[in-house]
Structure formats: C-alpha cells, structure tokens
Amino acid sequence: MSLPPTARRMWSFFEPLHAVTYFTPQVASAFEAAGLTGFWRRYFAGRAAALGAIGPGPVTAAFFGFAPAMVSRALPDVWSRITPPAALDVRGAGANAALTELLSGLPPATVADAADLLASAARAADLPGRVLAAAHADLPWPRDPVGRLWHAATILREHRGDGHVAALLTAGVDGCESLVWRVGVDGGRLREVTQPARGWTDEEWQAAARRLEKRGWLTAEGVATGPGRDAYAEVEALTDRLAGAPWRHLGDAGTERCAELLAPLAARAWQALPDDNPIPLRRPRP
Secondary structure (H helix, E strand, O other): OOOOOHHHHHHHHHHHHHHHHHHOHHHHHHHHHOOOOOHHHHHHHHHHHHHOOOOHHHHHHHHOOOOHHHHHHHOOHHHHOOOHHHHHHHHHHHHHHHHHHHOOOOOHHHHHHHHHHHHHHHHOOOOOOOHHHHHHHOOOOOOOHHHHHHHHHHHHHHHHHHHHHHHHHHHOOOHHHHHHHHHHHOOOOOHHHHHHHHOOOHHHHHHHHHHHHHOOOEOOOOOEOHHHHHHHHHHHHHHHHHOOHHHHHHHHHHHHHHHHHHHHHHHHHHOOOOOOOOOOOOOOOO
16 A cells, blocks of 8 residues: 655654644643643643734634634633743643653654654745744744654644645635535544534534535535545645645655654554544554
C-alpha cells in the first residue's frame, strides 16, 4: 500500500503532539490552578490567546467550524477570567508537563532531534493568509526540547488548519456544512460527537444537510454521494498541497528522518487522546 502524501503523513505525526493540549489532565489542572475552569473555556482561551483579547467575530472566522453562538458563550467572557499572556503560559506549561510524562523513557536525544527538525519545518511555514499559524509563530520559542516540540507542532497544526479553511472556502461551504459533509463522508457515524463539540443545533445541522443534498453531495440520509466524496477528496488534496512548504524545506531525507523520529513520540501521545474526539484523525490500529 502506498504512503499518503507527505504533508498528510507528517500531519498524522505532529497532530497528536499538539492535541494533548485539549485532552490531558495536566493542561486541565494548569488552567484550573490559574482560575479558569471548564473544557471549552480552556479551549477558546488557550487557542485564541495568541491573537490577543479579541471577541467572538474573529475567532468564529478563524476557527471556522464552530457555531457563532458557541463561540459567543466563551468570548469575550474568558478574558475577564484570564489574560491572553497568562492563558498562553498556562497552556504551554500544561502541554509541556503532559508530553514530558508521555515521552518519559524515550532517549532524550530522540526527543531533542525530533524537536529540532520539527522546529525547522515550522519556521519554514508560509504565513501569508494563515492567521492562526502566524499568531503562534510570533510567540517566543521555548528553550527546552519538549517545549520546542510542542510549539512546532502547534504552529504546523494551525498552518494546516488555516489552509484547510481556505480549501473549504474554495469549495463554497460554510462552517456547519463542512462538518455535515465530513460526517457524511464517514457514513454519518461521527455526528453524535461532532455536532455537540462544535455547538450546532439540530435545526442548523439539518439545514446544512439539505443545502448539501441540493448540491448532490449528500443523500437524504446524510451520507456522502459519489460526487460528494470526490469533491471532499479535492478539498483534502488541496489542503495537503497548501501544507507542503515546511516539508519541501526539510527535503526528502530530512522529512523522512523527521517522520522516523516523530513516530514513537506520536504513538505515546495517542495514548492520552480519546477515541471519541472530533479531530479528523484516528488512532492508528496495530
């Protein structure tokens, strides 16, 4: 079986390293110690903090898939509970603690070399039009290897996400439609996780489904049609192309070495991630 495109393959390695941000007790405890409770407060404060104390409008635009009402419940209220600089510090410290524990026992040189290569890729990310990636790239780089590893993974994750939003806009879909479409491609099984995680009502979800049905991309049962799958594959292929600059910078040999180093780290990170999550990657099966 052939390997997936380079950018997609590398995403499967760095995304789990970033995703510990949302699902580990170390990050939750760090935010709670700083006075911020609740999963979604942590999520919106931590991810949006690089943009400053902004309101719901820019966050709805940048995060794309979230219902405006859900974003407005969190922002700008979270900034009365924690400042953006404090949220950044807490988030980074919690992620560092989580990864340090998860990567315990691996050779320190493996972690350091992986961090160096991933940081080199992240520094080469093309940033025009990539608001979230650029905001995180502007932040100071941690000095320690685990901190650099997480920061690089975060920049690359947001870089890919920014490009994915551009690809979805090119396809002419809005935030809710993009999720209904993705769930339809997966046969409808992920709706019970995806819809509440992004805050859309049943009425909004069904209206988006009807719009996609009119385009010929979904059946009446919410399952993607052949043309719908083809169009979705085009979005994913464009997302991969838009995510390619960091790996072109590393070159074939550097990228392969980075993948080799990241594979055992990503496997450790997956141990902390729940199966029922809205991230469009799934735990590798043996």
